Amino acid sequence: MTNNADKGLLIVLSGPSGVGKGTVCSMLRKLAPELVYSVSATTRSPRAGEVDGVNYFFKTKEQFRSMIERDELLEWAEYVGNYYGTPRSFVNDTIRAGKDIILEIEVQGAMKVKQKFPEGVFIFLMPPSLGELKNRIVTRGTETDDSIRSRMSVAVDEIKLLEHYDYAVVNDQVESACARIRSIITAEHCRRERIMPYVNSWMEEVR
């Protein structure tokens, strides 16, 4: 037995908009090639170079609606006239194969995933401070004072959702945040509940 003998984990990486989820995930793809990244289903058309099953699972609206009806999505949402969602089967197949899968998602989606997949490991990416989050929002684009205020107010509401997560990783530096996420995954594989079944089977042997 090793600490990676069993099923994989679903790691849900979320956090307020502007915190740097995308940047952290891109770095993680380079640093941790052993992790699988969740592939979304969408009804939008493929763009040049996008491959079905790699960038997205491309679906018709009819197909997508029937996935919703059959409860085949861990979460879904409509955005600018198209559907986007997380197929449950891709997640399940990956963890059954003993691999860990990462799902990067905004906070509302993460809360829906938690309802359908509470055994996931929920990681909240945090800004080092509210001031720092404001800096990141300001330097991102050419926002007006009003839109910055409204984005900050949304971010503050999103940060309140931290209470529903297992872990908070401060994104002070991208590399440090990635190292913390990898440590969390390793530690979760060491949780007593995951090793207990092996020990119980040993006890059967010696009885």
Add this chain to the structure above:
Amino acid sequence: MTNNADKGLLIVLSGPSGVGKGTVCSMLRKLAPELVYSVSATTRSPRAGEVDGVNYFFKTKEQFRSMIERDELLEWAEYVGNYYGTPRSFVNDTIRAGKDIILEIEVQGAMKVKQKFPEGVFIFLMPPSLGELKNRIVTRGTETDDSIRSRMSVAVDEIKLLEHYDYAVVNDQVESACARIRSIITAEHCRRERIMPYVNSWMEEVR
């Protein structure tokens, strides 16, 4: 804020006799010099080269008994006519200074520590299999079949105590076990409960 902004952790490293706690701890001292190692109190005489406060806190029996009475020990035991115990103050001073402290201890002692310090992180070092544990006990010395059987029976009883621990680390290779322990410490610093107070204070600010 970073993920190491707050108090340190008490990490209790235990496991059945013969599993290699001492070897893992020695390697950890080399790999993780940032960790503090708990210093025991004892009534036995210092040996050549042993320094008070470094190898042990050397106490008279009278001093030790008064530490017991004043509840100044997280656990204690008598062994071959001498007392040994874990001073609570050394642990508390270390974590208050923001440093993590490791206590390597046999399973009975760990269970006593858990009663007095339930907020500790309890890690159980596991053999990869019962067969492997037997090999380690056999190759250790010139034990008779009877004593091997009796040591194995004790080890099996000790392994049952895993259910009281937070984590199980399989000691398949010393370096891997050390890496898992370090990941657990990092992950514990990222637990939501440890970050939540900062976020609550932010929310006070913006209100």
